[in-house]
Amino acid sequence: MDYGLMAFGSALGKPDAVADIASEYTEDVERVREYGYRTIHRSPDGVGLTDLAVDAGRAALDEAGVEAAELDLVVLAITDIPEYLYWDPAASLQDRLGAHRAEAVLVAQGCVGGITCFDLLAGRFATHPEYRKALVVGANRTCEAYWNRMDTHSLLFSDGAAAAVAGRGHPGLRWRASEVLTDGRYADLFLLEQGGAADPFRGGEEPAPARDAWDLMEFFDYDAERFEAFIDLMNDRVREVVARACKRIGVSVSDLARVVLLNDNLSTLTKVADKLGVPLDRTNLDLSMEHGHFGAADHILNLRRHRASGDFRAGDLIALAGMGRGMHWGCTLLEC
Structure with missing residues (x-):
């Protein structure tokens, strides 16, 4: 298309x-x-x-x-x-x-x-x-x-x-391909028990306190090893979904001029870039550290800022990659 x-x-x-x-x-x-x-x-x-x-x-x-x-x-x-x-x-x-x-x-x-x-x-x-x-x-x-x-x-x-x-x-920033992986085993990871049809709020009832990181660990039975294995899985699947998208149009990950990831923390961005074999200066690391994580707005916002900074050249192949609750992993390839 x-x-x-x-x-x-x-x-x-x-x-x-x-x-x-x-x-x-x-x-x-x-x-x-x-x-x-x-x-x-x-x-x-x-x-x-x-x-x-x-x-x-x-x-x-x-x-x-x-x-x-x-x-x-x-x-x-x-x-x-x-x-x-x-x-x-x-x-x-x-x-x-x-x-x-x-x-x-x-x-x-x-x-x-x-x-x-x-x-x-x-x-x-x-x-x-x-x-x-x-x-x-x-x-x-x-x-x-x-x-x-x-x-x-x-x-x-x-x-x-x-x-x-x-x-x-x-002709500019043309869509080339998209790929998505889904693993429903983790559908309940960010589940909020109150407020839905299973447990609706009642009149005068106060919502539960905002969730913290310890609440998420409950999904893994507070087992640090299970949690670390999940982190490795998340990062591995970012690499996998990028490779699949590249294969779809007959290129390799090494052909990518830039990989735009979620505005994640320094450690995670470093690990994902390493798995992809992409130098950090070809990611959105600085934008991430400067602005924080905008959820579903990250990739579009970073595209705008990279383009305005002159980071793209004609013919460059750009990968947008990351993950979201569900769990879903996605990659979209754009060509400058």
């Missing part, structure tokens, strides 16, 4: 130095500092996930010189819980942008959604020959009632959204 990315936009929360705010989230400040992040972005009360998505989408449309009414497809990939239940934030995004003739699709595969959304675009372009232009948005707004942005995970979560306008036949 022949489509490319025409333009980008972003909307980020206020930047805060990690050293200044870590004690608000955890007593284990030293562990958080060891992750290597310098800054994260936080949105003020009253700014929701869809607000960020709308601002990023408008910025991308403005850069592309495309009117919202021209869009045939709007895709929103999210990481955290949206503003409301029984409500589709992708449809709300379509309406608020004024893209009233566009199909709206919600992708809720966690952090990997910013990768798999490009495969979704390829499918829609293939099956709907009348579709000419699409907008894809990745967004994260940490719901701190349920998720401690510094203590639930080994990533530090930032609030923000990034968007890209895609055009059929556009």
